[in-house]
Amino acid sequence: MSRKRIIAGNWKMNKTPSEAKALCETLIPLVGNDDVEVVFCVPAIDIVPVVEAVKGTNIGVGAENLYIEDSGAYTGEISADMILDAGAKYVIIGHSERREYFKEDDEFLNKKVKKAIEKGLVPILCCGESLEQREKGVTIDWIRLQIKSDLDGVSAADAKKVVIAYEPIWAIGTGKTATSDQAEEVCAAIRACLAEIYDQETADAIRIQYGGSMNASNAAELLSKPNIDGGLIGGASLKADFGQIVNA
């Protein structure tokens, strides 16, 4: 089963619209690789200028969040239809920063996953353990719980559209990357969990990314692992390194 690699940048709360356009100009010549699905997940206000800037390239655009309702009195939120109409096709769901700072729990994230799928957006569903959980030896149990809750009620056919990002919280923005063996162990456990929920064929079709201080020097080693199909890149997605990761 060959899964197309997917390298996604998570710009987080960085880049104004004009800075976003300039960053696209820098990155576009560096990320041309037809074997890889390349995605820029950007702040909501940058979606329109980034979609415009990457027109005619292999780059897809994603949002970093969405709300579970279609429209209405939800001040400050953005809907799946808005994201799609702006020209984006992906959406990050359940990043650990959303879980921690904005108290998004698995029940709510499950609704977001379903809304994204219903509307035709590709969810990039994040999961990951804290350092405390890793030290206690409960990493795999915790990740399995997240995956099962976040995909609750999602059919096998729909689950194949989801991209899962394994991002150990202790590795995000810290410069402390999981070793390729640590990352592979959890990504393999995620695939086993998907095979349990669905079946092996479905599990083999779902792409699993690693994220957490992935950079130009460690990407090739992480991406050489059989269950790691790509990366979700924070800090390094804002510089030329992103091109090196895409081509790693």
Ligand code: PGA
């Ligand atoms: P990082 O962030 O690459 O800066 O560690 C990854 C992420 O949070 O998606």
